[in-house]
Amino acid sequence: MSKVTVVIATRNRCAGLERTLRELHRGAGPPPVVVAGNGSRDGTAAMLAAAFPHVHHLRLGRNEGAVARNHVAAAAGTPYIAFADDDSWWAPGALNRAVRHLDAAPRLALVAARTLVGPQERLDPVSAFMAQDPLGTAADLPGPSVLGFLSCAATRSWPAAASTRWCSSSARRPGWPSTCAPPASAWPTAPTSWRTTTRRRARPPSRRSGSWPGATAP
Structure with a gap:
């Protein structure tokens, strides 16, 4: 049984969501997934029912923006x-x-993934900065401590997440550290997150996340 659930908030991006879900279901033992539709009106619900009936779909009646992450985390x-x-x-x-x-x-609250951008899998500048270890590395953590992280490329322990609202990517619970772990090897073994060309700056290249644990610990 999987110990981690992938949670996604989306709105009117049916095609992109379908691609993301297909990538997440590559290989054996895909993780459980929870999706919040954020009031989508573009066929997202029908696509999920037809192609991914095992995905838990939260049908939000309106667009709640980033707050939708609270709902998927709770589910x-x-x-x-x-x-x-x-x-x-x-x-x-x-x-x-x-x-x-x-x-x-045990005290680690969050692992910040190494994020690769676009078909060339360029290292995201945020990942490069976190790996420089500006805050140092605690002896009991797998990588340098970090204060921030990309909200699309982070894995959190549930007790820490349960007491933290996910309205912003900088949310963290006092006393629970976050870490950027040592560099992991490239695809396909590293915890890496990949992002497609969408949104910001006229839809930049997508990213895939592979974790360098960026650790968040107490």
């Missing part, structure tokens, strides 16, 4: 939750590695 029934967007996904093996890091460090 997950696993010890850990991994956030993705409708234009990003986790590389094969990435979530298993994130779970191992979280299991091994």
Whole structure:
């Protein structure tokens, strides 16, 4: 049984969401997924029912924006939750590695993934900065401590997440550290999240997340 659930908030991005879900279901043992529709009117519900009937779909009657992440987090029934967007996904093996890091460090609250952007899999500048270890690395954590993270590329322990509202990507619970773990190898073994060309800056290249645990611990 999986120890991590992938949670996604989306709105009127049916095609992108379908691609993300297909990527997440590559290989054996795909993770459970919860999707919040955020009042989508573009056929998202029909697509999920036809192609991914096992995905838990929360039909929100209106667009709640980033607050929808609170709903999908609450609906997950696993010890850990991994956030993705409708234009990003986790590389094969990435979530298993994130779970191992979280299991091994009881006070670790969050693993920030290494994020690769576009078909060339360019390292996201935020990931590069976190890996520089500006805050140092605690002896009991798998990587440098971080204060922020990409909300589409983070895996959190459920007790920490349950007491934190996900209205912003900088939300964290006092006393629970976040870490950027040591560099993981490239696709397909690293916890990596991949993002497609969508949104920001006229739809930039997509990203895939692979975790360098960026650790968030107490």
